[in-house]
Amino acid sequence: MKLLVWAGLLVYFCIQSSATAVSQSPTDVVCIAIAHAISSASEVFYPGDPLYNKGIYHVAISSTQHSKCVVEAGTPADVGKILVILGRTRTPFAVKGGGHITNIGFSSTLGVHISLYRFSEVKYNPVSQTVNVGSGLIWDDVYAALEPLGVNVVGARATGIGVAGFTLGGGYSYKTNQYGLAVDNVLAFQLVKPNGQVVQVSQASDPELFFGLKGGQNNFGVVTEFTLKTFPQTQVWGGVIEYPGTAVDAITAATVAFQNNVTDPKATIITAYTYIPTLETDLKLIIGLAIFYDAPVPPAGLFDAFLAVPATLKDVSxxxxxxxxxxAPTNFTQPTRVAYNLLPNLSFTSGVGALVLNETLAVGQLLTNKTLAVLSYAFEIFLPNIYSHNSYKTAFPPERAVPFQPFNILMEWTSSEFDTDYHETAVATQARLIKGQIALGQTGVANVPYYPNYAIAGTPLEKIYGANLPALMALKKRVDPSNVMGLAGGWKF
Structure with a gap:
């Protein structure tokens, strides 16, 4: 043990003295070097320690990897020391906030796992009407802290979602109709650059980097804090409703009418077709609805078409x-394997509804014998002007003139034997639905950007970042010339 400690110290001192002194190093020795470099505000955990398990935990077991160690960084300066050591030893690593990404390796690693858990402060400034939010928080924590103050932010719509990944990927919210995406409401980022430097990035300090961080995920360093706009918050009205599969026509018609006729920015819905093979019905189908109005009581008649349909579950108040x-929980029952993908969509029509319904039933039947637990296709209905709430250019979305809708495809199963099958099916179902929408006349879906927080691993970067990609690649070379962040997973420029 003493020999390992001295070896770790030797690696650390060599790193401190020369950028080229160590080109390759066993990861366990790098963990020791990190442990000796960081302050008492941070800590390193190893397999067998409950805090190690907490560090590598993801809501989907298929996204979890067993790293050599977990580093719970407690200060931006310590994050800087960690990045310098990882960069100089070329050690693979991961950075995890909430752990909701479903692509393996995006926030997990076999190398060194950096947990942002200790960046957990919520600091409200009533004068500027802003809040500083630590990147280790989940949105539940933020909402709970702000509720007594009567304010809120543009954050996630389901429980357990991490602040960091959600925001750095774009971030659609129940408040998006009114205020835009999460990235549209970030005023500053506290960023630890790959060279270890800690900086505040804003439009005034570095407009190019500010642009890149708004949707560019973890390409430019590690964000430890976000400065967000706040807005007054009253009680709200809404919740979730589940309908039997036999109600699909009625809920589809109500969803089409809602999209075509409702212009109130305080109102939004999500309609999901969900196939569950264990259901004791012929269709094996339920229709899920998340319903929201940003006031204690919605206007009379606004949601009547949904409320009039007999439901099997209703939690609306x-x-x-x-x-x-x-x-609306999204912490799946362990051990569960999960894949997300997306469908580029311009609008929800009866034809698109029929197309997706047929796909839901066909794919559900195809996967039933491959340990399928849940298959869901979810339409997220927003107003067409949601991309107008920003005066600055953002990495995502690269296109703000096209009023596209986010659309989530979710597959949940239990056996790792079928991981490849589900990945291939997620890609194939997306392709079929794109082709089907084009056949229905929505030719513009070919130009819709792919939401990075839903896109499945292997999606071409051009599909996500479009015409922004060359600028983002150039920015990456400026900020991270040694490609330290390339040692971490995610969408890499």
């Missing part, structure tokens, strides 16, 4: 914002 968010 006037409540605080956190209660509404926690009505």
């Amino acid at each position: 006037t409540r605080n914002y956190l209660s509404l968010v926690q009505a």
Whole structure:
């Protein structure tokens, strides 16, 4: 043990003295070097320690990897020391906030795992009407801290979602109709650059880097804090409703009418077709609805078409914002394997509804014998002007003139034997639905950017970042010339 400690110290001192002194190093020795470099505000954990397990935990077991060690960094300066050591030893690593990404290796690693858990402060400034939010928090924590103050932010719509990945990928919210995406409401980032330097990035300090961080994920360093706009928050109305599969025509028609006729920015819905093979019905189908109005009571008649349909479950009421968010859980039952993908979509029509319904039933039947637990296709209905709430250019979305909708495809199964099958099916179902939408006349879906927080691993970067990609690649070379962040997973420029 003493020999390992001295070896770690030797690696550390060599790193400190020369950028080229260590080109390759066993990862366990790098963990020791990190442990000796960081302050008492941070800590390193190893397999067998419960805090190691907490560090590598992801909501989907298929996204979890067993790293050599977990580093819970407690200060931006310590994050800087860690990045310098990892960069100079060329050690693979991961950075994890909430752990909701479903692509393996995006926030997990076999190398060194950096947990942002200790960046957990919520600091409200009533004068500027802003809040500083630590990148290790989940949105539930933020909502709970802000509720007594009567303010809120543009954050996630479901429980357990991490602040960091959600925001750095774009971030659609129940408040997006009114205020845009999460990235549209970030005023500054506290960033630890790959060279270890800690900086505040804003439009005034570095407009190019500010642009890149707004949707560019972890390409430019590690964000430890976000400065966000806040908005007044009353109680809200809404929740979740589940309908039997036989109600699909009625809910599809209500969803089409809602999209075509409702212009109130305080109102939004998500309609999901969900196939569950264990259901004791012929269709094996339920229709899920998340319903939201940003006031204690919605205008009369606004949601009547949905409320009139007999439901099997209804949890809709006037409540605080956190209660509404926690009505829609996304922490899957372990051990569960999960894949996300997306469908580029311009609008929800009856034809698109029929197309997706047929796909839901066909794919559900195809996967039933491959340990399928849940298959879901979810339409997220927003107003067409949601991309107008920003005066600055952002990495994502690269296109703000096209009023596209986010659309999530979710597959949940239990056996690792079928991981490849589910990945291939997620890609294939997306391709079929794109082709089907084009056949229905939505030719513009070919130009819709892919939401990075839903896109499946292997998606071409051009599909996500479009015409922004050359600028983002150039920015990456400026900020990270040694490609330290390339040692971590994710969408890499």
